Amino acid sequence: MALDTTILLVEDEPAILDLLEFALVPKGYKLVRALNADEARQAIRSQLPDLVILDWMMPGESGVQLARALRADPRTRPLPIIMLTAKAEEGDKIAGLDAGADDYVTKPFSPRELISRINALLRRRAPEHAEEPLLFGNLTVDPGKHEVRVGSKLVDMGATEFRLLRFFVAHPERVYSRAQLLDQVWGDHSFIEERTVDVHILRLRKALAPFGAEEMVQTVRGAGYRLAKT
Structure with a gap:
């Protein structure tokens, strides 16, 4: 789908x-x-x-x-x-x-x-x-199944964190500001505080932490966030 x-x-x-x-x-x-x-x-x-x-x-x-x-x-x-x-x-x-x-x-x-x-x-x-699974390092995001895996292990996360990670995996290594992430993940007419992005970044890292992948979601001071290999 x-x-x-x-x-x-x-x-x-x-x-x-x-x-x-x-x-x-x-x-x-x-x-x-x-x-x-x-x-x-x-x-x-x-x-x-x-x-x-x-x-x-x-x-x-x-x-x-x-x-x-x-x-x-x-x-x-x-x-x-x-x-x-x-x-x-x-x-x-x-x-x-x-x-x-x-x-x-x-x-x-x-x-x-x-x-x-x-x-x-x-x-x-x-x-x-796109409908096809997205791969980056040992991360796999499968939109069709709405699944995230680190290696072969299934990761449990909320719908917003899934969309956020899917966007990051589709555009790895690039830095995105909070405003850009709001536009791309929430929609460019969303009326949400930019700091809301920080909350979902923390939740995304918490979901990835048991699998040792939380450090892939990196903060770039004064610029925003990116997904990168550690």
Whole structure:
């Protein structure tokens, strides 16, 4: 299951939206629907999705124009984008990719192929939302089973600590501030004190301590936290 992964569907044909919902909801994705660029912007202002599926041809602002705008905004620049369109010519594909799309799927499309492309794109651009187990050192985080192991030993931890560790394992060795962790793990519209991150870091270390892995969650003074090998 694609736990905690939200996909924004921007498509002006309700039948296509229904097809996408039928294909993606059973896989565990959370979906937000938008019929045009204005609705998409409103949805993004409310909550940043993890991936966008964007129709090329829409009334008013086109998908290509919206993709360019998303890439121009620092908040939305990292968003993985799949362009969905009936335009199948090579020049159209190049135009979509040049506008900022990461992948390009032509209509009519196979739902199974689209899901494969979503998973492949998440592995590349947002590995913390991919379904495959994540490995770092002797740590294994399995989103599908919602399990953490140190070596072969199962680690018991809370849901928030699991999400926090999953993010760290997907981005090892990099330092993240409290504000960045709040955005990435809790969501960029969460209204939580930054010090709350410290509480969950302590809980994460406590969960890892019986297995000798707590020192992998490191404090970088004046900067934040990182996951690194000891």
